[in-house]
Amino acid sequence: MAERDVLLEVEHLTKTFPIQGRNRERKQFLYALDDVSLQIHRGETLGVIGESGCGKSTLSRCIVSLHKATEGKIFLDGQDISQMRGKERKNMHRRIQMIFQDPYSSLDPRKTVAQSVMEPFIIHNIQPEGMSRLERALELIQAVGLDQYHMHRYPYEFSGGQRQRINIARALTVGPELLVCDEPVSALDVSMQAQVLNLLIRLQQEFHLTYLFISHDLSVIRYISDTIAVMYLGHIVELCPAGDIYQRPLHPYTQALLSAIPPSSPFEEKEQIELKGDIPSPIGRQPGCPLASRCQHCTQRCRTERPELKAVEKDHSVACFLYSQ
């Protein structure tokens, strides 16, 4: 196997949002991300899985600079993105593109497909090599599986799956290296979902893309990823090769998540690991393990001390005291 090369590195990233409390004197903070560290290797897919509100979108928004990190750093090819200025910063914006979940609101309804796909050329003032912008747009439209006659149509004429293809073509216009995909197939029906997943996998090879792929569906994440990060309440609780998530889930939260997935056949009897109660509030920084209040293995130590994300074997890290001697 070739040497794995880190394209993007996130170091101790924390993102808080101030909360307007009733009590004016005490300002409170919502911890959307709490000390998150990870690496994304060039040409690979890092899948992020977790339930709604765990911080997945906040993580992707920090990476594409839609949010400013409260603490911590993000490095692209070893360079701190918060320190980039001018041309370098513009170039960074070009190298990292994003695809959103909602295929309906992410396209301008008044622009034709051709106009939407060509727009990034104008924003970034780029002239494709050896061809016109329109010719390049057509190439991309065809690369995502649409036809020439779609070029001059408007978004309302397309299904959700087709719109997501248009969004992908638009993201590819400026030749990005990292594609941040925030639940790109969650709003699609299964047959459309399979088509878009196949497309993303084909494009990854064709355009040498690196993906940060977010989903709340573990089978989708398992299918598209090389490495999987499991998030809970703003924390990464487990980080492992995609195959391990099914073979060797270590964190009690990962195990509960796996056990909650509906069976893959009517003959499968699933043992459910139930988590007690609801996800706790992310407001204010809690001591201890984020899962402590719901975990069946919880000890006194879990309530007071925060378990760090630690490698328990090569490439497989978990943040849980069950695995530390």
Next chain:
Amino acid sequence: MDKHLVEVKNLRTYFYTASGISKAVDGVSFTVDEGETLGIVGESGCGKSVMSASIMRLLASKAGKIVDGTVHFNGADVRALNENQLREFRGKDVAMIFQDPMTTLDPVFKIGDQMVEAIQAHENITKEEARRISAEALGKVGIPDPEKRLNSYPFELSGGMCQRVAIAMVLCGKPKLIIADEPTTALDVTMQAQILKLMKQLQTESHTAIMLITHNLGVVWEMCDRVMVMYAGRVVEQAAVKELYSNPMHPYTWGLMDSMPALNDTPKEPMSTIEGMPPDLRLVGKGCNFRDRCKYAQPQCAEVVPEPVDLGNGHCVACLLQTREHRLEREGGKRHG
């Protein structure tokens, strides 16, 4: 079999729009027995919600009309019910659970008041008694501190908790049939698992029949006795759940099963998909609605509407190429069959 709780025959509901007639439900027949769970699967737009609204006679749009077919509930002709009977039917016999619990709950009233009103609409009991029943129902669906929660507004609870309240409200009516239209689609998997478990447990206790509409085959495997697969307004296949899984027969069902990524699939290996898109329901009528996306299609598929044929054990398939005499060879199916 003698009497079914629900018996729907050849139901057709069309929408009359300026741009044509949309055949949202086009000749659907099925039955549901007491205590049984029937799963209804199919992709969005295939007519699942219009079908259930038709059964309830709750078509919201004036453009939508039941143009043909019969619906019987407990032997009574639902299409012939008058306003009073209809109110009784909707409130007492059948209850619905929706994807968005706020379809059932009113954001501006306290949960307790809403539940009391719903109970008193059908039962002649005091407010205190109705409150007691409400609190009991909330407790049953796993809401902590039910007495206190009666005084909460829906927005004070999470989505999963609101869905529990909606289910508790349904319980208070002691319906014979629950139609659950994508009840867990908006929820996270751990909450979905809890709600499904709750529905199962309640069904065992009360012997209620459930029609469970979902696009998730996994939910069907977990919950249902029988399943019916819909495509573009028609039922393409119907069977007991284990039979359908082990021996699916309609090419659309094959496609549906193959396009769900499974946890044990090879990562990044191209998935088999159903190419293309569902047809425009204003343009269908002649022939099989799936033919344009079907790799097995033959010339006759464009001419003849396939009728459901019982191939044994109540396994019905509507495909001209799947008959008692002749079976299709399934290509590249990744699972059984």
